[in-house]
Amino acid sequence: MTLTLMIQGTTSDAGKSVTVAGLCRVFKRRGLSVAPFKPQNMALNSAVTPEGGEIGRAQAVQAQACGLLPHTDMNPVLLKPNSDTGAQVIIHGKALSNMEAQDYHAYKKRAMSAVLESHQRLSEQYDVIVVEGAGSPAEINLRANDIANMGFAEAVDCPVVIVADIDRGGVFAHLVGTLDLLSETEQARVRGFVINRFRGDIALLQPGLDWLEERTGKKVIGVVPYIHDLHLEAEDAIDKRQQVSENATKVAVPVLTRISNHTDFDVLRLHPQVDICFVGKGEAIPPCDLIVLPGSKSTRRDLDYLRSNNWDADINKHLRYGGKLLGICGGFQMLGKAVHDPNGIEGDAGSSIGLGFLDMETTLGSDKTLRRVSGQLIGSGAKISGYEIHAGISSGPALDNAFADLNSHRDGCRSDDGQIIGSYLHGLFDESETREELLRWAGASEIEDLDYAGIIESNIDRLADYLETHLDIDALLAP
CATH class of the missing domain: 3.40.50.300 (P-loop containing nucleotide triphosphate hydrolases)
Incomplete structure (x- = not known):
């Protein structure tokens, strides 16, 4: 029994x-x-x-x-x-x-x-x-x-x-x-x-x-x-505990109202060479090497929330000074010219102007993409794996310069100047080869390996x- x-x-x-x-x-x-x-x-x-x-x-x-x-x-x-x-x-x-x-x-x-x-x-x-x-x-x-x-x-x-x-x-x-x-x-x-x-x-x-x-x-x-x-990966509250060494790569994550899958950042929080800062309501994004826009369950509403905190201005300043910007899933969608939700999938039907950093637009639909994927980064061949959870389909010239070549399709994109990366993949920092490449892209050197799976x-x-x-x-x- x-x-x-x-x-x-x-x-x-x-x-x-x-x-x-x-x-x-x-x-x-x-x-x-x-x-x-x-x-x-x-x-x-x-x-x-x-x-x-x-x-x-x-x-x-x-x-x-x-x-x-x-x-x-x-x-x-x-x-x-x-x-x-x-x-x-x-x-x-x-x-x-x-x-x-x-x-x-x-x-x-x-x-x-x-x-x-x-x-x-x-x-x-x-x-x-x-x-x-x-x-x-x-x-x-x-x-x-x-x-x-x-x-x-x-x-x-x-x-x-x-x-x-x-x-x-x-x-x-x-x-x-x-x-x-x-x-x-x-x-x-x-x-x-x-x-x-x-x-x-x-x-x-x-x-x-x-x-x-x-x-x-x-x-x-x-x-x-x-x-x-x-x-252990948290279900709700963001775990902010970390121990950081000197000269760590500084990463800032604006905490959106409907932030999703913030476990994407657990491996960075545990990495001794990464100093990760979760930026809350009313706070300015501090000087850093890398800003990561996380996933969101309500992309258009969180675009409004991002602007209400003046984080769009902080991001523009960060890019002017040569900083790097990464968008994951909903954060990736925000980087384009517009996000359309004609059927009210995530809230009221309508369209929102994106941050405009990438020449693409996203339309939310009723079909939800759910898949675990693996492949390699375009250019370096570094191993990448993760999972997709999103309702949007992105299109535009920016996607011609893809970020990763996966087992069934290409994912994301890189900006022409190399400062911006967008990807639909959650968990992309978990794979050591991709994590090291992204940290080097953000300015780190001599990166220690971290056995995240072993830690769990x-x-x-x-x-x-x-x-x-x-x-x-x-x-x-x-x-």
Whole structure:
């Protein structure tokens, strides 16, 4: 019989994604076939599966922890916000439509069918399915037709573990309050609690743990210490931690309102010879060697946002002084003369004037490009790989001077003066040969190699070591 174990949290960022990834590796080490699962995810950081579907980035990392390639069944419902009240709804890896919150709430019953179909398929293949909840199960306004937390757990009759972040404070109130707001049947399926990110002497916490178990009748399955300098690709917040050597190449990334796949920059943040700065609202882009315009889920709106912060003027000044400019996906589209959205794919229908650095225009359409690609850079032959997630098709003379020759097509372009590069590829810094060439293009020399894939693997193993040490794994695996 397949064991389905669900990890829910008292809040967003309580540690659900990380706990699931770590447990997937722990169970794999024990010889179990294991798969991750998140019924519904809301994130702008996504991954492309080998079959050409789109899922949340966290599930791709969790799949790696299982030793698996990512699959759309691991995240059957993905919501990509394109406004404060609306999102693109992706079912089984393919975009369905844009929906406002009220419309999606009404659609949830149909979305649950997709969720249960995926769970059933995984159940037929694996010994253990480790499920990640979303946000908190105690959001009263979201309880009706819930598919992300207890609604799913009740539908498949699986045990639940609730994770809370003690580093934020109020951990006992979070746990007791969350449990109290659940129905009796939901409370009954809670197997216990995990307290995450603890700093200090565990003996001083013990009276609180004893009280919690007596108060709730639930087991504290473990207390996980704060794991310093743990790196796993983030699903939401931009991780800005870095250690930089002297004379590092300075890279600036303007943070757009709907920035997507900011994990593109994780490898640069970890590189000791790169000093990366994420530029926020109202801040000027500082003097640097390279400006990177990132991907965006709402390209035209973020063009307006870019101009409202005067970043267009900062970019022009940067280019006048000989700096380099790279646009990725939506950032690439912004570099052209115009972005057209005649059908309102990313918001209101209409056209926007681009930054005008490249002689090309982009038209957004209903067909979304989703593919993993590899090839070589034109000119140097450096190895490149990555993935594409975009709705736009770009055309114009600028594309004649392509950036990369991929397995099925040519990608991006270089400006005639060599100062500007545009590409649709996410993850283009992950491949060491391309990363080194781009850093040299930006002005660096004598670049150290960085085994990014090895860093991710070692961090998953390190996380699993902590969970093995500090959690009652047998209690989690109990039937």
